[in-house]
Amino acid sequence: LDEKDSAFIKSSLDGVNPADISALLDEFDAEECKYVFDLLTPETGAQILEDLEEDVREEFIKEFSATDLAAFVELMDSDDGTDILYEMGVADRNEVIRQIEDEEKASNLMELLEYDEDVAGGLMAKELIKANLNWSISQCIEEIRLQAENVQKIYSVYVVDDRENLLGKVGIKNLILGKAGSKVADIYDDQIISVETSTSEEEVAAIMQKYDLEALPVVNARGRLVGRITIDDVIDVIRENAEEERQLMTGVSSDVEEDDTVWKISRARLPWLIIGMVGGLVGAQFLGFFRDEIIIVPALAFFIPLITASGGNVGIQSSSIVVQSLANPNVFADSMWKRLLKVFFVAIVNGAILSLMVFGAVILFMREQPLAATVAIALFAVVLLASFMGTITPLVLNRIGVNPALASGPFITTTNDLLGLAVYFSIAHVLYNL
Amino acid sequence: LDEKDSAFIKSSLDGVNPADISALLDEFDAEECKYVFDLLTPETGAQILEDLEEDVREEFIKEFSATDLAAFVELMDSDDGTDILYEMGVADRNEVIRQIEDEEKASNLMELLEYDEDVAGGLMAKELIKANLNWSISQCIEEIRLQAENVQKIYSVYVVDDRENLLGKVGIKNLILGKAGSKVADIYDDQIISVETSTSEEEVAAIMQKYDLEALPVVNARGRLVGRITIDDVIDVIRENAEEERQLMTGVSSDVEEDDTVWKISRARLPWLIIGMVGGLVGAQFLGFFRDEIIIVPALAFFIPLITASGGNVGIQSSSIVVQSLANPNVFADSMWKRLLKVFFVAIVNGAILSLMVFGAVILFMREQPLAATVAIALFAVVLLASFMGTITPLVLNRIGVNPALASGPFITTTNDLLGLAVYFSIAHVLYNL
Numbered sequence: 001l002d003e004k005d006s007a008f009i010k011s012s013l014d015g016v017n018p019a020d021i022s023a024l025l026d027e028f029d030a031e032e033c034k035y036v037f038d039l040l041t042p043e044t045g046a047q048i049l050e051d052l053e054e055d056v057r058e059e060f061i062k063e064f065s066a067t068d069l070a071a072f073v074e075l076m077d078s079d080d081g082t083d084i085l086y087e088m089g090v091a092d093r094n095e096v097i098r099q100i101e102d103e104e105k106a107s108n109l110m111e112l113l114e115y116d117e118d119v120a121g122g123l124m125a126k127e128l129i130k131a132n133l134n135w136s137i138s139q140c141i142e143e144i145r146l147q148a149e150n151v152q153k154i155y156s157v158y159v160v161d162d163r164e165n166l167l168g169k170v171g172i173k174n175l176i177l178g179k180a181g182s183k184v185a186d187i188y189d190d191q192i193i194s195v196e197t198s199t200s201e202e203e204v205a206a207i208m209q210k211y212d213l214e215a216l217p218v219v220n221a222r223g224r225l226v227g228r229i230t231i232d233d234v235i236d237v238i239r240e241n242a243e244e245e246r247q248l249m250t251g252v253s254s255d256v257e258e259d260d261t262v263w264k265i266s267r268a269r270l271p272w273l274i275i276g277m278v279g280g281l282v283g284a285q286f287l288g289f290f291r292d293e294i295i296i297v298p299a300l301a302f303f304i305p306l307i308t309a310s311g312g313n314v315g316i317q318s319s320s321i322v323v324q325s326l327a328n329p330n331v332f333a334d335s336m337w338k339r340l341l342k343v344f345f346v347a348i349v350n351g352a353i354l355s356l357m358v359f360g361a362v363i364l365f366m367r368e369q370p371l372a373a374t375v376a377i378a379l380f381a382v383v384l385l386a387s388f389m390g391t392i393t394p395l396v397l398n399r400i401g402v403n404p405a406l407a408s409g410p411f412i413t414t415t416n417d418l419l420g421l422a423v424y425f426s427i428a429h430v431l432y433n434l
Numbered sequence: 435l436d437e438k439d440s441a442f443i444k445s446s447l448d449g450v451n452p453a454d455i456s457a458l459l460d461e462f463d464a465e466e467c468k469y470v471f472d473l474l475t476p477e478t479g480a481q482i483l484e485d486l487e488e489d490v491r492e493e494f495i496k497e498f499s500a501t502d503l504a505a506f507v508e509l510m511d512s513d514d515g516t517d518i519l520y521e522m523g524v525a526d527r528n529e530v531i532r533q534i535e536d537e538e539k540a541s542n543l544m545e546l547l548e549y550d551e552d553v554a555g556g557l558m559a560k561e562l563i564k565a566n567l568n569w570s571i572s573q574c575i576e577e578i579r580l581q582a583e584n585v586q587k588i589y590s591v592y593v594v595d596d597r598e599n600l601l602g603k604v605g606i607k608n609l610i611l612g613k614a615g616s617k618v619a620d621i622y623d624d625q626i627i628s629v630e631t632s633t634s635e636e637e638v639a640a641i642m643q644k645y646d647l648e649a650l651p652v653v654n655a656r657g658r659l660v661g662r663i664t665i666d667d668v669i670d671v672i673r674e675n676a677e678e679e680r681q682l683m684t685g686v687s688s689d690v691e692e693d694d695t696v697w698k699i700s701r702a703r704l705p706w707l708i709i710g711m712v713g714g715l716v717g718a719q720f721l722g723f724f725r726d727e728i729i730i731v732p733a734l735a736f737f738i739p740l741i742t743a744s745g746g747n748v749g750i751q752s753s754s755i756v757v758q759s760l761a762n763p764n765v766f767a768d769s770m771w772k773r774l775l776k777v778f779f780v781a782i783v784n785g786a787i788l789s790l791m792v793f794g795a796v797i798l799f800m801r802e803q804p805l806a807a808t809v810a811i812a813l814f815a816v817v818l819l820a821s822f823m824g825t826i827t828p829l830v831l832n833r834i835g836v837n838p839a840l841a842s843g844p845f846i847t848t849t850n851d852l853l854g855l856a857v858y859f860s861i862a863h864v865l866y867n868l
Contacts, residue, residue, distance in 0.1 A: 017625065019645045141610065148607045153648070172606050173582045176575065191451065209673075211453045212666040214587070214648055231665055232646040235672070239643075242676045243758075249683065250754035250842065251747055262776060266783040269751050276747045277788055277813075280740025281795050287736040288800075294732045301728050301735035302721040305851050306714025308739050312746070313685055313710045313844050317703050320684035324677075342696060349700040354711055361715050366722075379711075408684065410747050417739050 010039045018047035025052065034063040046075035049084060058087045066092065070099035078105065079125035079233060082112040112227075120204050121197035123237070124218045124227030127151045130158045133167060133185045137178045140170075155215040158225055159188040166217055166225040168192045194219050197226060204229060205237045245323070245405040251276075272410045279414035283421055290425045293432065299368065300428050303375045304421070310354065310379060311386040311420035312413040318343065318390025319408045326394065326404050343391045344384070351383035374431045378424040385423060386416045444473045452481035459486065468497040480509035483518060492521045500526065504533035512539065513559035513667060516546040546661075554638050555631035557671070558652045558661030561585045564592045567601060567619045571612045574604075589649040592659055593622040600651055600659040602626045628653050631660060638663060639671045679757070679839040685710075706844045713848035717855055724859045727866065733802065734862050737809045738855070744788065744813060745820040745854035749846040752777065752824025757838050760828065777825045778818070785817035808865045812858040819857060820850045 013021055013036070021040075025033045025048065037045055049072055052060065061069060061084065073081040073096060085093045093113070100106040108126040115121030129147045131140045144157065156169040168190040178187050194217045195204055208216055208231060218227045251272030287294070287304075294301050355376040362372035390412055394404035447455060447470070455474075459467045459482065471479055483506055486494065495503060495518065507515040507530060519527045527547070534540040542560040549555030563581045565574045578591060590603040602624040612621050628651045629638055642650055642665060652661040685706030721728070721738075728735050789810040796806035824846055828838035 017627070017645065023644075145611055148611060151607075153605075154607055171587075173585075173588055177579055177582060193451070209669060210457075211451065214665065231648065231669075235643060235665075235669065238669070238672065246683075246754060246758070250750050252751050252754065262779045262783060265755075265776075265780045266787075269748075269780070270784055270787065272751075273744065273747055273784060273788055273817075274791070276743050277740060277792060280737065280743050281792070281799075283739040283743075284733075284736035285799065287739075288733070291732050294735050295729060298725050298728045298732075298735075299718075299722070301732075301738065302718035303714065304735065304738045305717040305721075305742050305855060306711065308742060309710050309714050309717075309847065309851055310707065312847065313707055314703075316684050316844075317686050317706075320680060320686065321699075324680070342699075345696045346699045346703070349696060350704055350707060353700075353704065354707060357708070358711060358715070365715075365719065410750075413743065413746065417743055421739060 006039055009036060013040065018044050019051050022048040022051035025056075030060050030063050033060055042071060043075055046072045050076060050080045054087070057084070061087065066095040066099050069096045070101075073109070074100050074102055074105055077125045077127050078108045078112055079123065079229075081105075081109055082122070085109060085113060086117060115197060118201045119197065120195045120199040120201070120218050120229060121227070123201055123204060123233050124197075124229045126227050128158060128215075128217070128225075128228040129154055130160050130225060131170065131184050133159055133161050133183075133188070135184045137175060137182055137184065137187070140184050141175060144175075153230065155228075155230070158192075158217050158228070159184055160225050164224045166192065166194055166219050166223060169217075192217065194225075195229075196221060201234075201237045202241065205234045205241075208234050209238075244403065248403055248405040249320075249408045251410040276410050276414050279417060283418055286418065286421060287425070290429070293425065293428055297371070297428070297432060299366065299371050300374070300425070303378075303424070306358070306375070307378060307382055307420045307424045308417045311382045311416035314347070314350070314383050314386040315390040315412040315416040316408055318387045319394050319404075319412055322391055322394045323404050323408055326398055340388075340391065343387050347384045347387035351380040354383060355380040370431055374424075374428045377431070378420075378427045381423045381427065382416075382420045385419055389416060389419065440473055443470060447474065452478050453485050456482040456485035459490075464494050464497050467494055476505055477509055480506045484510060484514045488521070491518070495521065500529040500533050503530045504535075507543070508534055508536055508539055511559045511561050512542045512546055513557065513663075515539075515543055516556070519543060519547060520551055549631060552635045553631065554629045554633040554635070554650075554652050554663060555661070557635055557638060557667050558631070558663045560661050562592060562649075562651070562659075562662040563588060564594050564659060565604065565618050567593055567595050567617075567622070569618045571609060571616055571618065571621070574618050575609060578609075587664065589662075589664070592626075592651050592662070593618055594659050598658040600626065600628055600653050600657060603651075626651065628659075629663075630655060635668075635671045636675065639668045639675075642668050643672075678837065682837055682839040683754075683842045685844040710844050710848055713851060717852055720852065720855060721859070724863070727859065727862055731805070731862070731866060733800065733805050734808070734859070737812075737858070740792070740809070741812060741816055741854045741858045742851045745816045745850035746847040748781070748784070748817050748820040749824040749850040750842055752821045753828050753838075753842045753846055756825055756828045757842055760832055760838050774822075774825065777821050781818045781821035785814040788817060789814040804865055808858075808862045811865070812854075812861045815857045815861065816850075816854045819853055823850060823853065 021036075021044070025036065037048070040048070049057065049061075064072075069084070073084060076084075085096065088096070097106050097109055100109070112122070112124070112126065127150050129144055129151055131143060135143065140157065144154070148154065154172055156171055157175065158166060159168045159170060160166055168188045169192050170184060170188045174187050193207065193211055193213065195207065197218055197220055199218075204216065207213070208229070214231045216229045217225055218229060220226050252268055290300075358379050359372045359376035362368065362375055366372070393412060393415075394406075394408070397406055398404040455470075455478070459470065471482070474482070483491065483495075498506075503518070507518060510518075519530065522530070531540050531543055534543070546556070546558070546560065561584050563578055563585055565577060569577065574591065578588075582588065588606055590605055591609065592600060593602045593604060594600055602622045603626050604618060604622045608621050627641065627645055627647065629641065631652055631654055633652075638650065641647070642663070648665045650663045651659055652663060654660050686702055724734075792813055793806045793810035796809055797803065800806070827846060827849075828840075828842070831840055832838040
């Protein structure tokens with residue numbers, strides 16, 4: 001590539017799948033990508049632009065003129081074209097749309113840009129095949145021939161009435177198998193699942209998974225068919241949500257990958273580390289109140305890591321179970337109170353088992369009964385408290401509109417550390433009569 | 435339901451989507467489900483059996499006779515039928531297969547049961563549409579009519595030669611748009627992506643996502659077309675992997691849901707809690723060696739939570755970034771050494787920032803210089819060490835064939851607690867000249 005042997009590059013990329021080329025291009029800088037790009041056919045180029053990772057693409061499209069981009073966008077489905085336009089400034093975006101020759105495509109794109117990126121309207125494509133209820137099957141197949149030019153993948157033909165209201169669907173299979181004389185009205189399936197343009201992307205993903213759908217029609221508030229969402233877009237939603245959740249759980253604040261710069265990675269990781277450190281400083285300040293206890297019974301300090309680690313582990317377990325059920329709402333059959341009661345019983349069982357084990361271990365190895373009692377009782381209390389906090393925090397976050405997965409991460413660990421220490425030393429204070 | 439008003443149940447379930455019925459049934463016990471089931475059409479029943487959650491289904495199928503199950507399995511695609519047979523004992527399984535009337539279906543199921551559940555062979559269905567290279571388009575459409583009876587969703591028609599070797603594919607769209615006189619050989623697309631029966635399910639999922647495929651043909655070791663995998667099965671694989679990873683990260687050992695019994699939930703959570711507790715006991719034993727230091731400088735104990743929490747947070751951040759890149763291998767462009775070097779630099783940047791902040795805070799609030807120096811130096815060392823451990827552990831686990839996500843959970847927290855304490859008190863020992 002360094003030698004810019006264009007004929008060689010061209011021939012070696014010929015026949016390679018666009019997805020493989022885009023994986024290659026992710027490794028190069030924008031200028032090198034642009035060079036390779038100009039050697040490809042427009043169709044391959046458009047396909048690669050669709051596949052590129054968002055942050056790479058955002059940089060990359062700056063290399064192209066509005067005319068180039070308009071040509072690429074014209075070759076894409078409207079949902080993919082919209083994704084690219086979302087990444088540009090408003091002025092550039094309008095310039096690209098002006099350069100698009102196909103009037104219908106341009107107006108489709110303008111319509112899609114009106115929707116938020118994270119609702120059904122922002123996920124859907126305008127390309128779909130629809131048939132009127134009153135058409136005959138042969139008329140319908142003829143129309144499919146005409147409409148199919150613009151649609152990459154067909155899945156189902158949607159059936160509408162004269163006012164474009166969505167009524168049902170017909171599978172290609174049934175059209176092929178159907179008798180030539182019959183009408184669409186005779187063979188279509190009126191059990192159709194659709195969403196409105198304002199449905200959230202999470203709900204769209206849940207519906208498509210629940211009913212095993214490859215495509216989902218989208219209607220406007222008046223029930224008119226306006227677009228369809230295909231499964232590949234939803235897989236991206238599922239993956240992005242899983243990644244977001246993982247970031248919240250592990251305290252890495254923004255989307256970082258191994259090949260980013262040292263400074264970018266450091267910056268993404270600092271905020272939660274600082275919060276954890278401030279929590280540690282507050283803990284130190286707090287332990288300062290128990291200075292005398294520690295001097296008299298230094299063994300109390302030995303069990304600080306045991307108390308904080310157990311609180312953290314229990315808190316993360318509890319919150320992750322709640323986060324999982326929040327993401328999968330049909331499990332939510334039990335009422336709030338019944339759930340809290342169950343959490344309470346689980347905590348009592350686990351707390352009791354752990355406390356007994358710790359009590360035995362401390363008696364066995366250290367032969368100090370008051371110490372064993374203090375640690376065991378504190379551990380029991382910490383397990384109860386951490387279970388409660390781990391359960392209630394994601395529910396509260398969810399209620400106030402914050403992603404509940406945040407509660408499975410450093411947030412809950414820091415809180416539980418402080419609470420655990422308070423419980424531990426308060427119990428020590430009482431039991432030792434200090 | 436309690437009153438067993440069968441006519442009412444039947445009429446109210448009529449026309450309800452099977453996926454909705456199965457969500458309802460998840461809430462009832464096996465006997466109640468069986469009662470509702472007998473009121474449904476066999477097609478709806480088969481659909482519901484496919485949709486039920488695995489653990490519910492495993493209980494539920496015990497209620498049915500082999501003849502009943504054979505009838506349901508016969509109505510399913512071979513991949514879904516195989517899933518159900520996997521859940522039964524070998525004797526019951528063979529009895530069900532014997533009861534299946536359709537010979538071809540029975541032999542397909544026996545073939546699929548030979549494969550492991552987690553490779554392409556275990557995911558694929560035998561139902562697919564194939565066309566010979568030498569057919570004309572009209573002959574091909576006629577064949578599709580015949581074959582389509584058995585295939586729920588068509589996607590693509592696979593093109594094979596006389597020896598069943600996979601050569602390419604033709605979209606339904608191209609068949610419909612093609613001229614009636616031309617041959618399959620003229621219009622088929624020879625750029626086709628396929629996998630072998632032995633390909634792992636993770637790799638299948640990665641390939642289908644990368645190339646945005648709805649269906650993926652499977653060939654045997656000799657290149658003959660033997661089945662196809664559809665996107666709905668792969669979405670399940672993606673979701674199951676995400677759940678497994680989350681469990682490993684949060685230390686909940688087996689698949690638990692909120693509506694399980696208290697004892698089942700407790701048992702699933704205990705193992706990692708016990709490991710964490712044993713880690714805490716080892717930590718206590720270890721801190722016992724530094725009893726004298728703690729008596730002389732009790733403030734050393736105050737910073738134990740800060741050290742352990744920071745080590746834990748850094749360890750989890752580092753391991754999660756590695757786990758993410760292991761799951762997404764094309765990011766792995768950098769060599770092992772280059773990556774470790776980068777981790778090292780990020781740790782130096784973050785460690786230095788955190789140490790300076792702690793140093794300032796301790797000086798400000800406690801006015802003890804040697805303490806501030808000890809905590810700051812220890813924190814810096816712990817950040818370095820935890821980064822290294824967090825990076826190396828998942829790589830080692832991955833190398834020895836253990837799921838690397840295990841390293842993002844309680845495992846790394848426990849290890850880092852102990853290492854952090856060792857570093858902290860060693861530094862204190864030296865700096866205080868104790």
